[in-house]
Amino acid sequence: MDDIDLEQQEPLPVDRDGRPLRSEEEQLDGSRRKIGCCEKFQHSVSRWMLPEDVREDYLERANCCPPPIFIILISIGELAVFIYYAVWKPQKQWVTLDEGIWRSPLTYKPESREEAWRFFSYMFVHAGVEHIVGNLLMQLLLGIPLELVHKGFEVGMVYLAGVLAGSLASSIFDPLSALVGASGGVYALMGGYFMNAVVNFREMIPLLGVFRILVIVIIVGADFGFAIYRRFIKHEQGLQVSFVAHFGGIVAGMTVGYVFFSAYNKKLLRDPRFWICIVGYFVFVVFAVLFNVFLSPAP
Secondary structure, eight states: OOOOGGSSSSOOOOOTSSSHHHHHHHHHHHHHHHOOHHHHHHHHHHHHHHGGGGHHHHHHHOOOOOSSSSHHHHHHHHHHHHHHHIIIOOOOOOOSSHHHHHHHHHSOOGTTTTTTTTTHGGGGSSSHHHHHHHHHHHHHHHHHHHHHHHHHHHHHHHHHHHHHHHHHHHHSSTTTTTTTTSHHHHHHHHHHHHHHHHHHHGGGGGGHHHHHHOOOOOOOHHHHHHHHHHTSSOOOSSSOOOOOOHHHHHIIIEEEEEHHHHHSSSSSGHHHHHHHHHHHHHHHHHHHHHHIIIIIOOO
């Protein structure tokens, strides 16, 4: 048997860790591998939610664990409360709920503002079908992709910051009006996403960037117009419902929300913008509390 000269043989294709490398044919086959539905969805999410320079990091660790549980649970809770007041409580019609929601312990009312939970719990109560359908559609379509990228804590903080900012702003600038609906939280998500899309415009597919910005502007403009019409022109009987929560929510989103959504894969505590927004938000909350205790014209 002839001796084999090992030095004349070609070296084994291994990497520096000793693992065998794939051949060119295997690499070609891998590149031709069809992308599954889940991977396609994750690619779409990354293109819509993140600037180009961080998409690769997201795709490397993208998964649905944990799932977008916050926005789903909030939506289920809001739908359950709406069904409770629409079905189990006597109502004249589904389209616009009547007495039940105004007597609810969840609704924010100026004369009951000492019950502090109402500054948050009003988000679960909606005034009619069009009201809840609009809020649920927006928060699910925008909130689920945001939560897949930024996870539940960030999305939850932005959403609740918008809810609280909405009720506090309403108590200051429209102190005699009641408040129902999750518009403050929905607008916070929209405001944070809007600012992220504007600031990172060139890295977030410019053509689609124009489209998404226009869509947000149209939705916000139409919703604001309808809310102002319902508040000042239509003059429905019963408690007047404030629209100021929309302003509070979108301002919270464009500040606190922008910091959370633009800091993907970064340490928030090391970002000076984070502290500026947090301190500013805290000052606003303290001022609103003092206003409600000492200066509010509400009973």
